[in-house]
Amino acid sequence: MTIKIIIIEDQRTILDAFELLLDAVQEFEVIATFTDAHKALNWIKEHTVDMVLSDVEIPNFSGLEMAEEITKIKPETKIIMLTTFAKIGYLEKALDIGVNGYLTKDMPINKLIESMIAIYQGKTIISKNLNLGVQLNPNPLTEREKDILRLISFGLNNKDIANELHLSTGTVRNYLSIALGKLNANSRMEALKQALDNGWI
Template sequence: MIRVLLAEDQQLLRNALSSLLTFEDDFEVAAEVADGQQAWEAIQKYKPDVCVLDIEMPSISGLELAEKVREANLPCKIVIVTTFARAGYLQKAMDARVEGYLLKDEPIEYFIESIRRVMQGERVISTDLAAALFMKEDNPLSVREVEVLILAKEGMTTDDMSKALYLSNGTVRNYLSSAIQKLEAESRQQAVKAAVEKGWI
């Protein structure tokens, strides 16, 4: 019996996946949760064989959760599900050593068979996602631009950044401006979002 944990914040999709898995003779849904923190607690409590994690969830994202599971040396397999064919996300998933990375619009038969293959020791990636990995863009950001975007992601002001990096406010603003230009964004928040999606910060 393959014991599965489902972590998906869209209730309709979560319920549908749970029902379909329950119909299979070799599956048992150990738990179904709506956010990353609940998933982390359920993984430790129920010790599932496979964790099916939505890539974007409240509290803790699927990728962050995958990293926590690996750091804790928990034995469960991890399958990330996503609506986004983004190379940066896929690269981060590979870095976290996930066993599966699937698009949500895959046929349910493919989804179920992928979990079985993962349990047999295979790594399964949706074809469209694998193609995205080969189209990966080179990171145009300098080390300093990456640093200021990471601090911006943490909510720091320009003044906070200048103190943290031992730079003047003007220098920090220049790095932010340069990063925003390179990412063709209109604000630091948009630049952070773009850099995260591409896996550059």
């Protein structure tokens, strides 16, 4: 059994370390590495790969955005997301997309290898501490509340948001007030920061 793997990681030092470690495993063959998720996705469209090992947070085009595209064009490819920070919203998005593994970068290498082989064989594996976090701290925001906070992140005021979402200004204020209450935030910017820090938007 040889599992053909590509690795996507925007930090070259980490990328090289993963490549070195995984290439030394008899069952694995690292056939390509990328620091850019766009380039990785274009490569995947033209090649056959068994498993994608990707960082979640990649600038410009995130690992999650890439994973969503891969599930559409190459659904047979196993996707493992790696993360340093336990942003619960990212895990929720990954599960919605249908990734096969969501693991922390600091897990022992032997556990990572065991998990990768198990995922290749058909299991879905989530690091236990991350899975617990989702149960303890689920995303409290509705889709509409998330939409409004996303637009706030672009600098839009309530009137602009209302026009963008085809709502009344009063309705936007109500949604925002509810979101602030859920997040125990005193301002729209504090609510936005909390949502971003947790990966909820």
